[in-house]
Amino acid sequence: MKRALLVVAALVVLGAGAAAVFAYIRWQEGQDVHGSATVEFSTNEVVPRSSPRNPVRWPTFGFDVARRHWDEGLGLEPPFRAVWTFKAKKLIEFPPALGYRRLFVQTNDGRVLSVDRRFGKVDWTKAFHRCSAASPTLSDYTVYAVFMNSPPCNASGDSLDGALVALRVRDGKERWRFSLGPSETSPLVVDGRVYVGDWRGNVYALDQHTGKLLWTYETGGAVKGAVAYAGGNVFFGSYDHHLYCVNAQTGKLVWKAAAQERLGPQGTFYSTPAVSYGRVYIGSTDGKVYSYGAASGKLRWSHSTGNYVYASPAVWRKLVLIGSHDQHFYALDAATGDEVWSFDAGAKISGSATVLDGVVYFSTLGQRTFALDAKTGRKLWTYNDGKYAGVIGGRERLYLTGYTRLYAMLPKKLP
Numbered sequence: 001m002k003r004a005l006l007v008v009a010a011l012v013v014l015g016a017g018a019a020a021v022f023a024y025i026r027w028q029e030g031q032d033v034h035g036s037a038t039v040e041f042s043t044n045e046v047v048p049r050s051s052p053r054n055p056v057r058w059p060t061f062g063f064d065v066a067r068r069h070w071d072e073g074l075g076l077e078p079p080f081r082a083v084w085t086f087k088a089k090k091l092i093e094f095p096p097a098l099g100y101r102r103l104f105v106q107t108n109d110g111r112v113l114s115v116d117r118r119f120g121k122v123d124w125t126k127a128f129h130r131c132s133a134a135s136p137t138l139s140d141y142t143v144y145a146v147f148m149n150s151p152p153c154n155a156s157g158d159s160l161d162g163a164l165v166a167l168r169v170r171d172g173k174e175r176w177r178f179s180l181g182p183s184e185t186s187p188l189v190v191d192g193r194v195y196v197g198d199w200r201g202n203v204y205a206l207d208q209h210t211g212k213l214l215w216t217y218e219t220g221g222a223v224k225g226a227v228a229y230a231g232g233n234v235f236f237g238s239y240d241h242h243l244y245c246v247n248a249q250t251g252k253l254v255w256k257a258a259a260q261e262r263l264g265p266q267g268t269f270y271s272t273p274a275v276s277y278g279r280v281y282i283g284s285t286d287g288k289v290y291s292y293g294a295a296s297g298k299l300r301w302s303h304s305t306g307n308y309v310y311a312s313p314a315v316w317r318k319l320v321l322i323g324s325h326d327q328h329f330y331a332l333d334a335a336t337g338d339e340v341w342s343f344d345a346g347a348k349i350s351g352s353a354t355v356l357d358g359v360v361y362f363s364t365l366g367q368r369t370f371a372l373d374a375k376t377g378r379k380l381w382t383y384n385d386g387k388y389a390g391v392i393g394g395r396e397r398l399y400l401t402g403y404t405r406l407y408a409m410l411p412k413k414l415p
Contacts, residue, residue: 035301037335040293042278056099058392061135061186065229066275069314070355075396078371078381080409084120092401094135095389100169104143106132124172139189143167148182176211186226197223215251230275237269255297259284272312283309301337312352321360323349341377351388361391
């Protein structure tokens, strides 16, 4: 009996030792990775900006197809004053698109609204009676919008369905519709194709004009963030803990990268990736911001915040600008991941940032919008509305999304 007890004790000690070794290895694997300014980091990229004559000023979530979240030369400088306010009466979780002299807005109760950008008056409304948590996208006089299931929005089950709908800009007439799982991925339109993901873990490529399915790529978890494009590939995160790079024409996998292993649950990706400088940048629910090589998929750096990172990064002038649920907003070196500055916002940050004319804007769950100098983090202006969506920019006008309202704003120095 005594011998048996000794054997059991020895096994317990060995098990505890093995657990300690495993915990130590996981702890090491989860440590931040410092990046290199020379390895798979290019500063020679040309960033296309929209022409002043382009009728579409802000076509999609993140502004461009690489989802870099910035524009300049707009004549925008805080402080601002509101010239009109549009009351949507329901949550506007994601920013509108701007083009054809209108703002196109999606509300949480499944409406798509066309709002005159000059006066804030509604031109047309289409109700889909589904939950909505995405920005619409504009291309070729068409509005592309995705929807989740019918209410309740937090329902679960394999039978849930969603929709991607193409609407005519002029009057909201439906051009075509594609059925998919519930979707929160703001559509991406590139080279005649529409890319979108869903809760079932699929990403789809469709013909822009007909809605015909061209290919499907299946991941192991829900795809909730939007798809980004660069260099002939599309990039997207999944709730299966992986970031994917897929050939945009064929739908074939180029590479798959994972969030770091760690003590506790491995990170998932709600954040929409941004592609710049030969890197892919994305936030994770493990509280980290990641940088991967766009060509290789190799982890180039990781930087810890103190809580979930649902926000999508803005990548501007070698800075990665992103907020966290730890109530701080961060500017990270795009090459190395080093912290350049941080700002205590006093509330959790869930929505994504936008940089306009060197000023970075973001909103907090405390329903306040901040404008900071993007280079230094110095506070320039605040507004007491906004929760998720933040701002977009037009010529000499800032459009700020409040919780249920949309504001058109002019710099106070302008008449």
